[in-house]
Amino acid sequence: MSNFISEMMGTLILVLLGDGVVAGVVLKKTKSENGGWIVITLAWGLAVMTGVYIAASSGAHLNPAVTLSLALNSDLPWADVPIYIAAQLVGAFLGAVLVWLHYMKHFEATEDQAAKLGVFATGPAIRHTGSNLVSEIIGTFVLVFGILALGANTFADGLNPLIVGLLVVVIGLSLGGTTGYAINPARDLGPRIAHAILPIPGKGSSDWGYSWIPIVGPIIGGAIAVFIYQLLF
Incomplete structure (x- = not known):
């Protein structure tokens, strides 16, 4: 239960801050409206850093x-995987609900349906199934390979959350412009479910036809990262 609560709260804060910056940039009449991609990627990295500190236990x-990559790497018992993933999905959903509550009046003031969905879930700049899937695979490969390498280095002890946050920033800046770099199935699926359920005025479709890509792509990318890491190191 302690691991469930830790993962849930860490993911809740991650999504609250990460989706929160997107809301601030894309919704109408916020003080951060049109803040741009640098603002979003930097805040997402800091959101990851904060979530990692919170869920350290x-x-x-x-x-x-x-979680699946660490289980493949024998760093986590497979029996714990469902608990971790359930906690991450619950936390991501709750974080998205809090974003909606925080920006409720700005959702009302925004007519753009794509912008409203973009607060919660990722979407491609150019819709092409193969290319979008490859983007998520590559981005998550870099994330998981970096995490595995970081775990093997003792010099960074205590700075790991900051380094992982910076890793997410550089992935966003360098690779995120194609799909919005979900690189995390829970970060996309939990908020997408929230978008579908919440009474957001004029919200439009939740784009379930695309939703499998930010789930399958990161899982494949993480698995490849484990295979290459084990092969090399």
Whole structure:
């Protein structure tokens, strides 16, 4: 239960701050409207850093792709995987609900349906199934490979959350412009479910046709990262 609560709270804060910055940038009449991609990627990295500090007691996976990768790498018992993933999905959903409550009046003031969905879930800049899937695979490969390498280095002890946050920033800046870099199935699926359920005025479709890509892509990318890491090191 302690690991469930740790992962849930860490992921809740991650999504609250991460989706929160997107809401501030894309919704109408906020003080941060049109803040731009740099603002979003920097805040997402800081959101990950904060979530990792909060969930330190459970190992701070905050991401089903990371949890599955660590299990593949024999760093986590497979019996614990469902508990971690359930906690991450619940935390992501609750974090998204809090974003909606915080920005409720700004959702009302925004007519753009794509912007409203973009607060909660990722979407491609150019819709192409193969390319979008490859983008999520590559981005998550870099994330998981970096986490595995970081775990093997003792010089960074105590700074790991900051370094992982900076890793997410650089992934966003360098690779995130194609799909919005979900690189985390829970971060996309939990908020997408919230978008579908919440009474957001004029919200439009939750784009379930695309939703499998930010789930499958990160899982494949993480698994490849484990295979390559074990092969090399």
